[in-house]
Amino acid sequence: MAKKTIERKIPGGKLIRMDVEFTSKIEALKITGDFFLHPEETLESIVSACVGLSLPIDKAYLTAQLEEIMLGSEAQLIGAEVADLVSILEEAVQ
Amino acid sequence: MKYRMISFQYFDAYMNMAIDEAIMEGVRLGTTLPTIRFYGWSPSAVSIGIFQGIHNEVNLQETKKQGVDVVRRMTGGGAVYHDKLGEVTYSIIAPVDHFPSNIMASYELICADILSALSSMGIEAKFVPVNDILVKEQKISGNAQTRRDGILLQHGTILYQVDVETMFSLLNVSEQKISDKLIKSVKKRVTSVIDQGKATMVDLQRALESGFSQDRQIVQGNYTDLELERATVLVKEKFSSEAWNFRL
Numbered sequence: 001m002a003k004k005t006i007e008r009k010i011p012g013g014k015l016i017r018m019d020v021e022f023t024s025k026i027e028a029l030k031i032t033g034d035f036f037l038h039p040e041e042t043l044e045s046i047v048s049a050c051v052g053l054s055l056p057i058d059k060a061y062l063t064a065q066l067e068e069i070m071l072g073s074e075a076q077l078i079g080a081e082v083a084d085l086v087s088i089l090e091e092a093v094q
Numbered sequence: 095m096k097y098r099m100i101s102f103q104y105f106d107a108y109m110n111m112a113i114d115e116a117i118m119e120g121v122r123l124g125t126t127l128p129t130i131r132f133y134g135w136s137p138s139a140v141s142i143g144i145f146q147g148i149h150n151e152v153n154l155q156e157t158k159k160q161g162v163d164v165v166r167r168m169t170g171g172g173a174v175y176h177d178k179l180g181e182v183t184y185s186i187i188a189p190v191d192h193f194p195s196n197i198m199a200s201y202e203l204i205c206a207d208i209l210s211a212l213s214s215m216g217i218e219a220k221f222v223p224v225n226d227i228l229v230k231e232q233k234i235s236g237n238a239q240t241r242r243d244g245i246l247l248q249h250g251t252i253l254y255q256v257d258v259e260t261m262f263s264l265l266n267v268s269e270q271k272i273s274d275k276l277i278k279s280v281k282k283r284v285t286s287v288i289d290q291g292k293a294t295m296v297d298l299q300r301a302l303e304s305g306f307s308q309d310r311q312i313v314q315g316n317y318t319d320l321e322l323e324r325a326t327v328l329v330k331e332k333f334s335s336e337a338w339n340f341r342l
Contacts, residue, residue, distance in 0.1 A: 007268060014172075014224070015268060017150065032147040032342050034172035036224065038197055038241055052245055078170070078198050078224050 001027060004038050006092040014079025020092045025054045031085070036078035045069045050089060095192070098130040098315040099306070102182060102299045107139035107165040110183070112328035115168065116321045117187045118245045126321065127313065128188035130306045132299060135176035135183070136313070139163040140264055142172040143238065147342045154228050156263050166339045167249075169238035171225060174251060175261040180286070182298050184208075185249040201237060203223050204248050208235055211305030212252075215297065217290045225250075232285035252297050253286040254304065 007017045014035040021028040029050050037043055049065045065081045067074070105113065110133055120126030139162055142151050148164065153174040157164050162175075176183065186204060193200040205221045212219045212227070212234070219229045227235035237250030261284075287293050306312075332338050 009268075017147065030147075030342065032145055032150065034143050034146060034170065036170035036197070036239070037145070040168075040170070040240065043145065055212075078197055 002093075004092050008088050008091075010080045010082070010084050013084075014085060016080055016088055018088050018092050019090055020089065022055060022093050026051050026089075026093065029089075033079075038076045038078070042069065042073045042075040042077075045073065046085065052088075055093055057086070057093065058088055059090060062086050062089070066088050083085060095188075096127050096311045096313050097188070098127040098129045099303060099312045100129065100316055101303065101314070102132040102134060104134045104136040104178070105309060106137065107135055107163040107176070108329040108333040109325055110135060111141070111165055111167060111333045112325035113317065113321065114185050114187065114247055114249060115162065115328050115332075116324040117185075118235075118242065118247055119324065120318075120321060121187055121189065122243050122245050126318065127315075128192065130184065130186045130188075130310075130312075132302060133183050133185075134178060134181070135163075136178050137163055138178045138180075138260075139165060139176045140173060141165050141167050141176060142173045144168055144240075145170055145342065146173060148340055150268075151266055153264055153266055156274055160260070160264070162264060164339065165333055167238060168242075169240045169247065169249065171236065171238035173265050174236060176251065177255075177257055177260070177293075180255045180257060181251045181253050182295065183249060183251045183301060184302060185245050185247060186306070187245065190244055190246045193246055197239065197241075198223055200238060200246070201248070205235070205237060205241075205250075207239075207305040207308060208250070208252060208302070209305075210308060211298075211301040212287075214301050214304060215287065215291070215293055217287065227252075229285050229290060231283075232289075233283060234285050234287070234290075252298065254298055255288040256284050256286045258284065269274070283329055 009015045016033040019030040225237045235252045239248040
């Protein structure tokens, strides 16, 4: 099992840190940082959508999944975009 | 609509967070007015954002050594050192329909009251999205918001005086965090009311009360016994617990 941590400061935004464990799929993921997400519980759904994904990540699929979660929760992510989350996760599992 | 305003009082970190949640519950239930409160932290404390990793952000060995409490907030945002003698913290708690639905717009609206307070003290500051107030390029106030069950809580600090050595002995500042900042030295990125001129903590408290009173019908008040009892329960069950503070 590989383990990797990636930290990225979004220009003009906030810091996102991902601690990921992976094999041929994402086994575990922790997302932390100084961003804002309303409602806060949305983060659990975001993490759940990522865990179990086969690698390499299908960026379009994951982006669509996360955007659906955001829309369904009427969520607002402040300090980052969904595209940033996908990009950081992709970097973390390379 | 009337707002209750509660003047500056000291509580410990856990009680400060618990009081915010207790008042949110009261406003939701209609048992208390929307509230603006001002408070300090005794003992000095570090608060971290709801999404932060405690070990990543805080030098826990140093906080223990210096007798500084550590608490996780209900709000997002970053790690903050709350110096007992160095700042005034505010919370505003009210129904969400008092504010724009757009989160960034609501930050700007509430922070305008802080800008007004600072301006009355001769300090020209600006709101910088997402949640900061700067004097030129130096941060004097940070703010954080949550919305739960139809109630908005925004709280933030206004720095009166800064002990940068202590602050940065307690907080772990990531290189990534400052990678896009003009001022690379973290110690030069903050300023305070004292740095900007002569004023007392009481001057700052009064200016903030005045700033937050604009365009609101204010009733001066205090905490109710019920709120403080509820907050005491929340301290025990949540805010002082390892399960809460060490969840990430």
